[in-house]
Amino acid sequence: MQTRNIVALGLFGIFYVVFGVYLTLNQARVVYYPNNQDFYDCPALREASMVVASGTRLYTNVLAGQPTAVLYHGNAGSACDRAVYARLFTAAGYGYVLVEYAGYSNDPLPPSHARIKQDVRHVIDWLAEQGITASDTVVVGESIGTGVAAYHTQLAPPASLVLIAPFTSLVAVARTRFWFYPTTIMVDNAFDNVTALKGYAGRTLIIHGEQDNIIPYALGQQLFDSLESEKTFQTITGAGHNDLFLHTKTYTAISEFLKQP
Secondary structure (H helix, E strand, O other): OHHHHHHHHHHHHHHHHHHHHHHHHHHHHHHHHOOOOOOOOOOOOOOOOEEEEEEEEEOOOOOOOOOEEEEOOOEOOOOHHHHHHHHHOOOOOOEEEEEEEOOOOOOOOOOOOOHHHHHHHHHHHHHHHHHOOOOHHHEEEEEEHHHHHHHHHHHHOOOOOEEEEOOEEEHHHHHHHOOOOOOOHHHHOEEHHHHOOOOOOOOEEEEEEEEOOOOHHHHHHHHHHHOOOOHHHHHEOOOOOOHHHHHHHHHHHHHHHHOOO
């Protein structure tokens, strides 16, 4: 009996180590779930221009001098799936830029934190080339895109910021999912929203589903508490992570925030 226990414990130890190594070496596959959407075939955004800025792809209708909303979407699907944001931004009087990440929409390169951060730098440069200043911009992030949006804010602080289902850091998210591993040393080049937004002075809206079991509601609250700027927290009662836009309050909160001076 004792021998069986030792063997079982040994097998468990081997599995623990092997799985931990897999997670560490393949963390981008764990985080990012791109689909096979063709970037150039997006009927939902047929009125948008399709732009490639230094290799980063954008759906956009921006005009110089017009306030502009920049969207960084979540980890699944594509920018084409987020046409609802384009309609929201347009209705509020904003031009929009829906950013497609490296590795998404039939991009042959796999997505990674580093490549997506490079996309952000390309977007910032492209906005400047269009004559769109940071003071004319609102940056919007959804889920993993809140890390991307916070990184944008760190480099080029916008007038205002909207974070939908955000986290304090990607390490903290990993800790909730893989609490039995030393995630602090396993997650590489991760997004840290608390650090990125430290000192940000613009208006901020955070929206979080009360029943979110992907990015816990408590992480959104902790990020909100860390902010030093004018801020609003909108709880979506009864919502989880992927059904926020089934709730009218989500649309209303974003629209009212965008229309504020």
